[in-house]
Amino acid sequence: MELVFRISDSPVRPSTYQKVACNTELSIGRAFDNDLILNDPTISPHHAKISIDEEGSLWFSDLDSLNGSFKDRTKVTGQVELKSGSELTLGKTTLNVFSPDHPVESAVQIQPASALTNWLANPLILATSVVLVALFYGIEQWLNMFQEFKWQEIINIELIIFGSALSIGIFWSIVGRIFKHEANFKSQMKIILIFMIIQFLVTKLIDVMLFNSLNYAFAMTLMLGMEFILVAGLLWFNLQLATNQTFEQRLRTSVVVSAALIVLSIYSEVINQSEFSDSPEYVKLLHPPALRLTDGVKEDQFVTDISVVFDKLENDNN
Amino acid sequence: MCGGSSLIMLSIFNQSRKLNYLALVVVAGIFFISAVYGQDATSLFNNYSDRIYQIRIIEEATGKQAAIGSGFQINQDGMVVTNYHVVSEYTRYPRRYRIEYASHNGLTGELELIDIDVINDLSILRKDDFIGNYLELADHLPLQGEAIYSLGNPHDLGLTVVPGTYNGIARYSLYKRIHFSGSINPGMSGGPVLNAQGEVIGVNVSTAGNQISFLVPLEKLAKLVHKPRTGPIVLEEIESTISEQLTRNQEQVISNLLDSEWLTSEFKGAKIPNEIADYIRCWGSSDNNPDIAYRNFMSVCSQDEYIFLDSEFTTGNIVYQFNWIESDELNVFQFYNLFQAQIENIYPDNYADKDHVSNFECHEDFHFKDSESGEVITTKGTFCARKYKEYPGLFDVLYLGAAVHNNHQGLVSHFTLAGVSMEMALEFTTKFLSNITWN
Numbered sequence: 177m178e179l180v181f182r183i184s185d186s187p188v189r190p191s192t193y194q195k196v197a198c199n200t201e202l203s204i205g206r207a208f209d210n211d212l213i214l215n216d217p218t219i220s221p222h223h224a225k226i227s228i229d230e231e232g233s234l235w236f237s238d239l240d241s242l243n244g245s246f247k248d249r250t251k252v253t254g255q256v257e258l259k260s261g262s263e264l265t266l267g268k269t270t271l272n273v274f275s276p277d278h279p280v281e282s283a284v285q286i287q288p289a290s291a292l293t294n295w296l297a298n299p300l301i302l303a304t305s306v307v308l309v310a311l312f313y314g315i316e317q318w319l320n321m322f323q324e325f326k327w328q329e330i331i332n333i334e335l336i337i338f339g340s341a342l343s344i345g346i347f348w349s350i351v352g353r354i355f356k357h358e359a360n361f362k363s364q365m366k367i368i369l370i371f372m373i374i375q376f377l378v379t380k381l382i383d384v385m386l387f388n389s390l391n392y393a394f395a396m397t398l399m400l401g402m403e404f405i406l407v408a409g410l411l412w413f414n415l416q417l418a419t420n421q422t423f424e425q426r427l428r429t430s431v432v433v434s435a436a437l438i439v440l441s442i443y444s445e446v447i448n449q450s451e452f453s454d455s456p457e458y459v460k461l462l463h464p465p466a467l468r469l470t471d472g473v474k475e476d477q478f479v480t481d482i483s484v485v486f487d488k489l490e491n492d493n494n
Numbered sequence: 495m496c497g498g499s500s501l502i503m504l505s506i507f508n509q510s511r512k513l514n515y516l517a518l519v520v521v522a523g524i525f526f527i528s529a530v531y532g533q534d535a536t537s538l539f540n541n542y543s544d545r546i547y548q549i550r551i552i553e554e555a556t557g558k559q560a561a562i563g564s565g566f567q568i569n570q571d572g573m574v575v576t577n578y579h580v581v582s583e584y585t586r587y588p589r590r591y592r593i594e595y596a597s598h599n600g601l602t603g604e605l606e607l608i609d610i611d612v613i614n615d616l617s618i619l620r621k622d623d624f625i626g627n628y629l630e631l632a633d634h635l636p637l638q639g640e641a642i643y644s645l646g647n648p649h650d651l652g653l654t655v656v657p658g659t660y661n662g663i664a665r666y667s668l669y670k671r672i673h674f675s676g677s678i679n680p681g682m683s684g685g686p687v688l689n690a691q692g693e694v695i696g697v698n699v700s701t702a703g704n705q706i707s708f709l710v711p712l713e714k715l716a717k718l719v720h721k722p723r724t725g726p727i728v729l730e731e732i733e734s735t736i737s738e739q740l741t742r743n744q745e746q747v748i749s750n751l752l753d754s755e756w757l758t759s760e761f762k763g764a765k766i767p768n769e770i771a772d773y774i775r776c777w778g779s780s781d782n783n784p785d786i787a788y789r790n791f792m793s794v795c796s797q798d799e800y801i802f803l804d805s806e807f808t809t810g811n812i813v814y815q816f817n818w819i820e821s822d823e824l825n826v827f828q829f830y831n832l833f834q835a836q837i838e839n840i841y842p843d844n845y846a847d848k849d850h851v852s853n854f855e856c857h858e859d860f861h862f863k864d865s866e867s868g869e870v871i872t873t874k875g876t877f878c879a880r881k882y883k884e885y886p887g888l889f890d891v892l893y894l895g896a897a898v899h900n901n902h903q904g905l906v907s908h909f910t911l912a913g914v915s916m917e918m919a920l921e922f923t924t925k926f927l928s929n930i931t932w933n
Binding site for chain 2: 451455
């Protein structure tokens with residue numbers, strides 16, 4: 177008779193399968209004379225055994241091991257019967273025992289994600305996006321240094337930007353390793369860097385629009401809307417690379433998570449807002465005349481327009 | 495940079511005030527002056543000390559004093575004059591406090607509020623159990639250099655006489671305060687200032703430290719004392735009375751500004767309003783350090799005599815400021831980042847909290863005018879206002895403009911008016927903007 181074991185001994189590595197042939201008894205442990213050898217220091221050299229009786233039933237018993245054995249999370253004392261699919265825990269290793277005729281899930285259709293992966297495989301993309309991100313944030317920092325030029329500040333901002341990109345990339349690689357048996361680290365990094373480039377450009381674009389339309393509430397709404405779309409988009413691609421979720425599942429997850437993040441940030445903004453402020457809220461942006469798309473209104477029209485401020489104050493009874 | 499004075503009431507509210515930067519005057523100075531004028535001061539003190547009281551604001555809940563100042567009896571009906579800022583807590587919460595006097599010989603009794611003048615920081619009280627002795631108002635102001643004598647109760651140390659010199663109406667005083675060269679201290683607020691004949695010529699009100707003190711002038715005091723009135727002010731009408739006084743005052747002050755021709759001066763590439771009234775003072779400074787890649791020139795003009803309403807609420811300021819920033823070394827984006835840093839924080843220049851004013855509402859837009867050279871000068875303008883909760887129709891307003899038309903130089907213009915009506919605010923804005931011109 178043959179038994180199939182699924183061995184899961186690490187949360188960051190996919191499980192492995194091993195098929196073992198045996199007649200009446202199958203021994204499990206760390207010693208090399210076992211039928212199933214498990215490389216886990218918390219497992220005793222001769223940890224447990226599985227016996228097969230005349231009717232073909234499987235019986236599991238612990239061989240007085242140091243850390244004991246568990247079947248379906250209950251400690252095993254004496255003999256317990258196993259069914260195909262039963263879960264055993266020995267030390268820190270989880271085993272599932274299957275008979276060879278145990279049904280397996282049907283194959284997963286390769287998602288169009290592979291098209292994305294293929295495109296991302298182009299090494300030029302990684303190089304280009306790294307250079308662009310470095311340039312964008314470096315230049316922005318440089319333009320902010322109107323007092324004194326300091327290399328240190330540029331290096332600091334680059335460290336922060338690439339540090340956060342790396343940590344997000346590593347996170348998704350681990351997720352991918354678990355769910356999809358592939359880390360896709362480089363592809364994840366490319367997606368994150370491309371997202372950073374788009375976000376940078378969008379922020380600058382909104383800045384210029386704001387400078388021209390000068391409406392605080394409109395600005396905030398636009399900002400949040402764009403942020404929502406960008407974060408959802410990033411999540412969608414991360415999920416595609418790291419999981420086997422279907423299109424709908426992925427869409428749902430990314431939209432829900434992104435919306436939750438936006439709601440959280442609005443909420444924290446609201447609860448942190450003081451009831452009374454001595455300083456007014458207005459769009460605090462100035463850009464070069466080349467980015468100014470309008471001359472605005474004549475001075476006397478401006479003075480006429482500002483009376484709306486008084487109307488608003490009169491209507492507000494707080 | 496800017497001068498300023500602090501009120502000289504002694505109050506627990508003072509402890510928390512940011513504004514109070516009163517420096518205690520060197521004690522030796524007082525002794526020196528006392529020696530010179532000793533003879534007159536002694537007789538004045540002896541003759542008139544029975545007409546001067548300590549004014550105490552007593553909190554009903556604890557029975558303890560919340561503020562103290564000085565006051566004096568001004569007629570045979572028992573009218574006692576002090577500063578408005580001495581009794582302001584009472585006017586705000588008349589049920590929570592009461593006003594008491596303590597005479598030089600230790601007698602105490604209750605006082606009734608008769609009238610107030612918040613603009614000139616005066617109030618009139620009355621004691622029922624009055625005795626006939628009172629101080630006479632002088633019929634004219636002294637000559638500059640004449641000896642005058644301030645009386646009051648500094649730091650609760652007991653009745654004190656401080657001799658000093660009359661130095662005319664303070665040069666930049668909107669409300670015509672007298673410049674008294676002598677030392678008045680916290681607790682003396684509301685005390686009388688007498689000429690050598692023992693007649694009242696002013697009321698102690700504030701000090702800028704170092705023997706520079708300010709008095710409410712005779713004229714304003716006489717006007718309030720002789721104002722025909724049928725009876726004491728009704729407690730419920732205190733708020734509307736203050737509102738009325740503020741409204742009338744701002745209308746007078748701002749329309750005078752609107753009616754006059756404004757003095758302007760060259761300020762780098764622009765022409766800007768200078769000292770637009772005789773009570774407004776301008777100061778200049780610049781950031782001209784060769785190590786930095788830009789130059790920042792500043793002109794600030796202000797009227798520093800704020801109107802005290804409450805320990806957390808002042809009004810009546812007029813402030814306007816200009817910054818000219820230029821740089822040939824910075825690139826255009828750096829220049830505009832620098833320029834932006836100049837407009838990121840604007841605050842009203844007066845003092846108010848959420849009990850008294852609303853949050854700001856703002857309106858922003860680009861506005862433009864043609865320069866003399868025919869170039870269109872576009873300015874990014876922000877106008878904000880907040881309303882006074884207790885005094886309807888009055889607002890703090892401010893404007894901030896940044897001229898966005900040149901890659902290497904720019905003008906930031908800003909003004910704040912505290913406690914003005916919408917009408918005055920709009921007309922002032924029009925005049926302010928039209929008085930900024932370009933070369």
